[in-house]
Amino acid sequence: xxxxxxxxxxxxxxxVTGLVIAVAMVExxxxxxxxxxxTENKVRKVPLTIGHKTIQAVLADTEALRVxxxxxxxxxxxxxxxxxxxxxxxxxxxHMQGMKFPIDAIWVDSKGVVKLIYETIPANSGQIYPALFPxxxxxxxxxxxxxxxxxxxxxxxxxxxxx
Numbered sequence: 001x002x003x004x005x006x007x008x009x010x011x012x013x014x015x016v017t018g019l020v021i022a023v024a025m026v027e028x029x030x031x032x033x034x035x036x037x038x039t040e041n042k043v044r045k046v047p048l049t050i051g052h053k054t055i056q057a058v059l060a061d062t063e064a065l066r067v068x069x070x071x072x073x074x075x076x077x078x079x080x081x082x083x084x085x086x087x088x089x090x091x092x093x094x095h096m097q098g099m100k101f102p103i104d105a106i107w108v109d110s111k112g113v114v115k116l117i118y119e120t121i122p123a124n125s126g127q128i129y130p131a132l133f134p135x136x137x138x139x140x141x142x143x144x145x146x147x148x149x150x151x152x153x154x155x156x157x158x159x160x161x162x163x
Contacts, residue, residue: 046083050106050114050139050157051149057083057139070140071098078148081141093130094138099123102143106151110136114155117146 045056056079060066066084070076086092089110096103101123107116115133120143131138139157146152
């Protein structure tokens with residue numbers, strides 16, 4: 001294969017309900033990588049408040065960053081998390097394959113309303129955790145975060161520090 005061309009790799013994850021989720025990753029080789037694409041994959045953090053806690057969330061707002069997610073992280077603290085931004089509302093899903101620690105996953109709609117919470121998802125469970133309602137975001141935080149900081153269905157996620 002020509003090293004200047006992209007290779008498309010598809011990963012298909014079956015779900016107990018028969019739903020199949022396909023995730024595509026693009027690998028580019030060669031030295032002619034688009035500088036804008038390289039900048040797009042730099043780590044960006046956004047302050048957000050949910051429950052009675054403000055954290056610095058790493059923003060995953062591209063397909064590549066969402067697929068990578070928390071893989072590669074050794075731990076997560078109560079001061080940080082990852083905000084998966086799917087750009088528009090839909091019924092997306094996350095997986096825990098390869099994760100090194102448990103998390104709470106908080107599904108949030110485009111208005112900032114918490115629609116669904118998966119608490120203390122076990123590390124490397126091999127399970128899929130879908131948004132059962134149309135959501136734009138999934139906030140991944142330390143396991144136990146929701147109980148500790150009062151995050152419930154109907155809570156509001158706000159960008160920036162709380163009032």
